Amino acid sequence: MNKLKLHNTLGNKLEEFIPINIKNIRVYACGPTVYNYAHIGNARMAVVNDLLVCFLRTIYPKVTYVSNITDIDDKIIAASEEKNIPIKELTKKFTDIYNEDMSVLGVSLPDIQPKATDHINEMIELTKLLIQNNFAYEKEGHVLFDVPKFKDYGSLSGRNRDEQIIGSRVEVAPYKKDPTDFVLWKPSPAPKPGWESPWGFGRPGWHLECSAMSEKTLGLPFDIHSGGADLIFPHHENEIAQTCAAHNNTHDLKSFAKYWFHNGFVNVEGEKMSKSVGNIRLVNELNKEFKGEVLRLTLLSAHYRQPLNWTRNIIKQNSTMLERFYRNLKDLENIDAYKDNDQIDDVVIEGLYDDLNTPKVIAELNVLSNQLSSADNKMKSRIKYNLLEVGKIIGILQNNPDTWLGYGKSAILDETTIERLIKERNEARGNKNFDLADQIRDELKEKGVEIEDTKNGTIWKSV
Template sequence: MTIRIYNTLTGKKEPLKPIEPNHVKLYVCGITSYDYCHIGHARSSLAFDMIVKYLRYRDYKVTFVRNFTDIDDKIIKRAAEQNTTSSELANRFIDEFYIDMDKLGIDRPDVEPKATEHIPEMVAIISELIEKGMAYQSGNDVYYAVDSFPEYGKLSGRNLEDMQAGARISVNEMKTNPMDFVLWKGSKPGEPKWESPWGDGRPGWHIECSAMSRKYFGKTFDIHGGGKDLIFPHHENEIAQSEGANCCQFVNTWIHHGFVTIRDEKMSKSLNNFLTIRDLLEHYHPEILRFFVFSTQYRNPLDFSETAMQDATAGLERLYSCISNIDAITTNGTAETAPIASAKDHQKLESMKDRFQQAMDNDFNTAQAQSILFDAVKILNRISRELSSAPAVKDIALLRTSRATMKELGAIMGLLKEDAATFLSNQKQKMLSGLDIDEAAIQKYIEERRQARAEKNWSRSDEIRDELLAHNIELKDGADGTSWTVKRS
């Protein structure tokens, strides 16, 4: 089956057809390094980490480039506030970025260019645009003339005339057209600066990615990615610059992931709902954050809440519990008896990989891919529960093969990489931290309640539930037995 990807440029899913057969060239806009990374950055990094992992799983060669914007108005402002240089501040937060990404288990891209290391490439493109009459100097600044590019707005679907009608020319910019955007900014006293034909200054934000992608991939490449917030103006302006200078299509496929909201509100420092990655990882295992992010297809909005994270915790623990149960099965007394698993069970489990691939081939639908894993868990848990003291050889083989497949597929999303028993034990200890009850006592209560229910002693069963609730422990009865969790505040 061919991988189909939703292309923002065309508004539809299209088959992946790399320019160079079997070699995907992917460029993603990275962070502006002036602060700690938040959950929105996590979603972006995790989404493209997953995409790269899956493409490589499907035997594509992938060259992945993700840049750092290490010169920008925000960086200059923050550096001044902290009485340091822009370079020192930017590099410090690049180091902090790596700390967060390493904790999340995100693989490093093949190339990670910094904007400040590619000034000559930016100057070259700006010069080409000026020569073609598509850019002009105004004072010490250089602007791109949007009127010179008839297709301006084709990525975002915006109409240039409508945008112009609602815009005003800023007095201090001296633009020919209010929608023209800066390619080069003349330096102000105390700001970082580089030499150029138009005087000392620094590049505008948009020209950076056009220059870096051309250096590493040439004039046209396969996939450009980022968040939906970058569609306009950043990616729209990249297209105008690159296609204006190169006279050919810039990118074949544009991938954009959805926004992250906090309890249905846009994440914002002003709303005090701004969550950094390191804040989250103080409370949740990195794989729980991964599970949460991939429980929604990458293009859809992702709403963060404590309830959603608890659901992600329960989901991941269910996958690990299944693996732990299989790990615990010994081969002692294995017999050539009639297997428990039916032909239908075999077919369902043996098709797990194909069904997972079908979900992922459909625009990297990780939510559906997770459901394939849970389908397998239902069958595997039933077989594990029903095994006798002398399990059949065929059942053991099926369980272990399926476990290996689950771990292989989970790894594409960065999941199921831990030892299952250790992960579950650590999770329980974390949950019980600060409570006045331990796991042994909880299990004793659960066993007593099981006996009470077997004897139809419903009042004692209810008493046990209430006694545990007094310790902030909630019980949940399900097909896999009775489980417990810490009550949410």
Template sequence: MSIRLYNTLSRQKEVFVPGDPQRVTMYVCGPTVYNYVHIGNARPVVVFDVLYRLLSRYFPQVVYARNITDVDDKINAAAAANGEPIRILAERYAAAYRADMAQLNALAPTIEPWATEHIPQMIALIERLIERGHAYAAEGHVLFHVPSMSDYGKLSGRNRDDMIAGARVEVAPYKRDPADFVLWKPSTAAQPGWDSPWGFGRPGWHIECTAMINTHLGPSIDIHGGGQDLIFPHHENEIAQGEGANGKEGGQYCRYWLHNGYVTVDGEKMSKSLGNFRTVRDLLQHYPGEVIRYALLAGHYRKPLDFSLAALDQARAALDRLYGSLPPTDNALPPARADALEAALADDLNTPLALACLHETASALRKSTDPDEQSRLLATLRDGADLLGLLQQPPAIWRQQGGMGDAQATGPTTETIEKLIAARQAARAARDFARADALRQELVALGIGIEDSATGTTWHRLHAEAMA
């Protein structure tokens, strides 16, 4: 089975063919660590985590780099306001970011480069750009000269006027062209900075990723991912820097560009002024990470995704059904592959279809009465769930917690629930079905749902919308 991905550069789906089948390289733009990340930052993490899992099945080595941007004007301002060095602030929020993403079942990247640890590489890259006629120094700045790259704009497809307007370029007398962008800029004594051939200063945003890619992955990589908002100017400028510095001998900077769509909240763009700014950390106080992950996978990654509490509640109910299909423990399972689900992911990460395949398998498992078929279906369900990063908890823990929420704190104890279930089972064995139905209704009234299957009775905590 081949993997097909939509390449922003070619504007079409292409069969994925890596430059080196023995070593696939993927770089995803990571966070700027000056605060807790919002739900929009989490979407590329989850999307490219699924791609990482898929690629790892097809190729012997996948080198996945996701950077930390730890020098930026917002970081500088936040650190100054706190009276602390930028590194201390960055390390605090980078640790929070890792912890939050781990709650979403995101695997750690192979490499996590930090921008400030690559200043010498950035300086060397800028020097090469100057030598090759693609950059120039002016008044303590170094700028990339956009007209020096004849194919500049090939990723975004924007014309020159749109590019200048879209980049919100700074009008400065030292620029040779309005579209030229900063590679290095001067720092005051109060600002973070490093010595360079052009004076004490700090790097521009775009040069950071190019330097980290060249250092850890090489001059030409297979996949570069990020949010749709990064296509221009960030990724467009990365191409110019990478191909400008490395020349034809360096090859194509990146062969496949993948971008996820925007995240809105309740149909509107996230904004602190609108009160709909959702950080992952805040959401994790009310929903388990797996619920957030499911909600992020419910839409195709290239499409806009409207994120709402209703969507989270739907995701939690869907996971309740999936976990409800699992036996309390997994015995030795036969080897199985979720072929239909994997095929959906291999077609440009069609996660909505993959989730449908997962539910179809779970439904078949619930209905099956044949032990051999049950084992095969369970193995298939587990395989597909692993590809999606779902069903990672012991089912008993999920059921008892009801996907976390507040139900556990206010609902009946596990001991009470199990006594009622045992009484219902005794009533059924005695063929006292009226009593058994009454006990089921009593459990529902307490916020407990139950499911009977050939392997026994399982239970989970219901949520308000399921009990209404």
């Protein structure tokens, strides 16, 4: 029996996943700040977590997946002012675009997608608790978390407070008692948006929302808390401090979430993706050029914790691979997907159990694909079963092969015309008039129709 192992950032090692409550696995992923189009890095987080949740669902009867939308934040305020669009309108627009773009990549909506602005009260209550427990203090309209009081601060990211102060490159705000203290609540002078609170009109600090929303939607403790690797510090470190301190569980960091799951970064053509370099790859743009399934497979072509270097070349390679799988499925269209024990081959599925090793899984699918040429019908049936069932988990190969490959569909020519031309060409071939035959083929190619002569006759597809 396979056991799921996941890398836990809290402890920094591979651990067997043991659910808190086997009847309901609870997962929280830090979602996007919605002030712009999502880029391929956002997509990696969404796809990896979608895979995690989808795989968990094959093991456990119920999984509750929560991923938030951050809809109040300095960058949003700045974007709203710059574009002169009300914040609500801006965040609604980019939330919708985010969900749409992700769905093209085969990412399902989370079960709950809470918004920060719907949880201001919870954040205020949490802040009150922290003040009450003497882990937070108010100064100049700010409420700050008193980091030195939290002994285990830094455990997640593996750094200690002193080193951090020495290495710090930022000026310390005058209202902070300690350089590492962070904001829970801050003043928000009009026209900036804000809410009434015991500490005056203001808005929450960034880290507070995820502490509030995860507790509200999932209860404490929950199983897995995830996000991009850059969130380890300070965001997740601060979340742990807030939640544990608010509940006086400062000696048990796992009283918040048991497993911390982080995906690696996406680089672009070997460089960090950043606005200054101008190499941000937006999902919205990529979706216009490539099939979502190709992008998804490309995102899963490296292990989720490894950096992924996003280049045109790897998209092309994965596209070719995916097309081959679909050709396999096309060749297998008259074979039923079936396997005696109704189980995915162990050698194939074990990669997923081993910290979601998708490159291993994909490699094993290729091994199966290579066996097709010499397979009998029983074997073919098994291979088809594996392709489809594993594809279901990792989010590929669920389309109709004909549709995916473009067989029998053309945007330019109508079917009758194509069939007539193919017939004329085959007549020409029969008469050994190959010049005419090739001429017809070229003509079709020009109109985006490619033909293949198979032993069952000529078939055509759009390219």
